[in-house]
Structures are given as structure tokens and as C-alpha cells.
Amino acid sequence: MLLAGKNAIVYGAAGQVGTALSTAFARAGARVHLAGRTARTLEDLAERLRGDGGQAEPSVVDALDETAVDAHTDAVAATWGSVDICVSVIDIADAQGTPLAEMSLEDFERPVRIATRSTFLTARAAARHMVRRRSGVILTFGGDGGGEPMRDYSIGGLQVALNAVDFLRRQLAAELGSYGIRVLGLHTGGVVEGLPDDFGARQEVTDMIVGKTMLGRAATFADVGNVAVFAASDLAASMTATSLNITCGAVAD
Template sequence: MMLKDKVAVIYGAGGAVGGAVAHAFAREGAKLFLTGRNRAAVDALAKEITSAEGSAQAAEVDALDEEAINAHLQSVIDTVGRIDISFNAVGIRNTTLQGVPVVQQALDQFLLPIATYTKSYFLTARAAARRMAEKKSGVIMTVTSTPSRIGIPLMGGVGPAMAAVEALTRNLSAELVPQGIRVVGLRPHGMPESGTIKEVFGLHAKAWGISWDQFHELIASRTHGRRLPTLVEMANVAAFIASDQASAMTGTVVNMSLGSLDD
């Protein structure tokens, strides 16, 4: 098992991405501390994992609340003595953030994703790094999407937010690697199994005057395989990146766009 006895904290565990990664980490032997604002969803995930003989504890933590983040991480330290992996999979509703031309957006609509994502990733990364530095070991992981690198219409502030998180990923790595901490990002393309992506695809389809299926086919047609990646594929890559087998990977963002974005 690639993550045997590794201690992993997952933020946004109640969502599709966080849940998929939690199952992959558990399968590889990690001890999970699952967090989210929706305690019921996190509890249900923890129950699924423990029922499959995995190790998971659930907690209600707002990944935008500095005090809550620090209190939870301290409780993890008090329980198991260390943190090996910090994975942030937080997301926000996109019903008013995408599918609208920038010139029609209010300033607060444009700034909301930028402020939310950068704040959450900064707070969770900083809190984890301070504790990982004591052991001179750890992996901090971020999640973005292809608008960080591709100009796409009707994205509002989401593209700039994703680009900012990727810049933060690189800068954190430059500072933290000398302390034994790797920082790596994942950049999957739209995964339509995710409720968030379904919602986003619907917003764009409506704006373009086409059906959800037509928009899905349009996005998929731009990949080399004419399909979009799955949650399982993303989670499997995440488990590898979090493991010691990926010890040379830091300060980078893993491209999982199936060729639609050339590096």
C-alpha cells in the first residue's frame, strides 16, 4: 500500500472530489481525518470507509475559518502525533459565478472565487506546513482546473482564482521543500460525475443555447481521447502524488486534461 499508516487530512471531504480521494487514500492504507462544513456528508463518508476496514474520523470544519482549521489540526496532532498529507478539495457554488459575461458581472461576483479559493488554500497550507516542518516531512496538495491555463469565455473570476492557486502551489514549494515538505497540485479537466461540474456544464450550456449533453460532447471533443477524466482516475493520481513514490514531484501541477491542454 502506497500510503500505509500515513496521516491525511482532507478538506471538503463531503464533496465528490474529496470523497473520491478519501476512498483512494483509504485503499492505500492512509489514516484519514475528514472535514467539511456539511457534517452529515462527512460522517457518511467516514462510515463508508470504516465499513470497508479503512481508518477515518470525521469533523465539521470550515476551511475558511482559521481558528477552526488550527483547532482541528491540533486535535489530529494530539491524537496521532503528526500530519503527513493535507489535501484541500473545497468548492463553492457556481450558479452566479459562471455563464455570465465579465462585463455583466458585479465586482463581488468576480472577486468571490478568487478570495475564497486563495484564502482557503493559504490557511490550510500554512497550518499544515507549520506542523509538518517539525517532522521535516509532508505533502500539501491543491486542486485546480484547466481554466487556470486556457482562456475560456464566461468563466468570471474562476479562471483567475485557479491561476492564483497554482501560483501559490509553486511559491509554497519553493519555500517549503528545504523543510522536507512537498507541494503539488492536480489539474483535472471537467469530471461530469461531480455535482459541481454538472452544475457548471449546465450554466455554460444554457448561455450557449445548447443542451447539457451537447456541451459535454463539445468539451470532450477537445481531448485526445474524446472523453473527460473520471473521479476515480483523478483520485488514483492523487494517491500516487501523495506517496513517497512521487518524492521528486513538487512545485508543479499535474496535468489531467487528457491532452486538451498541452504542456
């Protein structure tokens, strides 16, 4: 198993992306520390992963709470001996469909604040333990890696938030590389199977995402999990400060 013996912390573990990552990590042999704000959903996920033969430890943690994140990470390291993989995929509560010129400041700022704060706090907490062991992998998620604006649909502060996280990823990689810590991004350009059925612009957004791809389909949650396992494993030991393109050809590197 590619991640046997590794401890992986997933913040936002019970969400759609978090579930995909947690499931893939557990299947690859990692002990997955499921962090989120709702105990019941975390327990349900932990039970499912254990039922499939995986190792899972649920904990109620708010990824925006500095004290809570630090305490949880310290507890994982103290109890299980290491923090080897860390990723935050909490919901950043973005407002979409309203043109920027008509959007409130609060709606614009919210995703930027949530994305940068959660990524910084969780990465910092993990890095402090990874530095001592001179190894570890920090992953970020979201966007298409290209930084191109949306021309036909307004996504508010989301693109700004994702590009801010992307630069944070590169800066973390630059500062932590000498300690053997790798920092990688996972870019999908959008996972359409995650769009809610009651989302008014669902078909419009699906057509926009799929229409940009070369493969004629968008990435799936299973794709995200599989690539994350590779990125976190020793097979990707030479990779850092870069993003893994899971856009099905929507972005040509």
C-alpha cells in the first residue's frame, strides 16, 4: 500500500472532496484523521472506512480556529507519532452567479478569508511537526491552475481565493523544501458531479466546465482521490511547488 504507516489529516473530511480524499487515503493504507465540525457525519464516515478495512479517527475541529487546529495536530503527533499528510478542503462558502459589480463586500471577502485562513492554519500546524521529522506532504485543492478569469459566469471571490491559496502553496514549498516537506496542489477545473441538483445554473456550469476539456468529461471525485494518493506517496518524492493537473485537458501545461 502506497501510504501504509502514514498519518493523514483531512480537514473538511465529511464533505464531498474530503470524503473522496479520506476514502482514497484509507484504501492506500494511511491512518486518516477525519476533522470537521459535525460529529455525526465524521463518525459515519469513520465507520464506513473501518468497515472497508481502513483506519480512521474522527475529531470535531474547526479549521478556522487557530487554537483548535494546533491542539488537534499536536494530539495526532503525540498519539500516533507523526503528521505525514495534511490537506484542508473545508467549504469556503462562495457566492456564485452575482456579478462582481453587484456583489456585497461580505460575499466577496468570505471565500478569500476562509480559504486562506484555513489553509494557513492547517499547513502551519502540520509543518511544525513535519519539520522535526524532515518529511511530510501538504496538499491544497481547487481551481484549474491557470488563473484565467471566468468570462461567461460570475464566481465572485472564489477565483481570487483559489489563486491566493495557490500562491500560498508555492511559498510554503519554497520555505519548507529544505526540511524535506513537499507542498502540492490538486487542480480539477471543477467536479460537476458535486453540483447540487437544486443549483439553478447546474447545466450551465456543467456545460462550461466540460466544454473546456479535451477528454469530453470533467474530473470525478475518484480521480481526485487517486491523484492525491500518488501526490502524497513516495512515488512523487521529486515533486513539490507544483500542481497536478486533473482538468481532463481543460488546461494545457
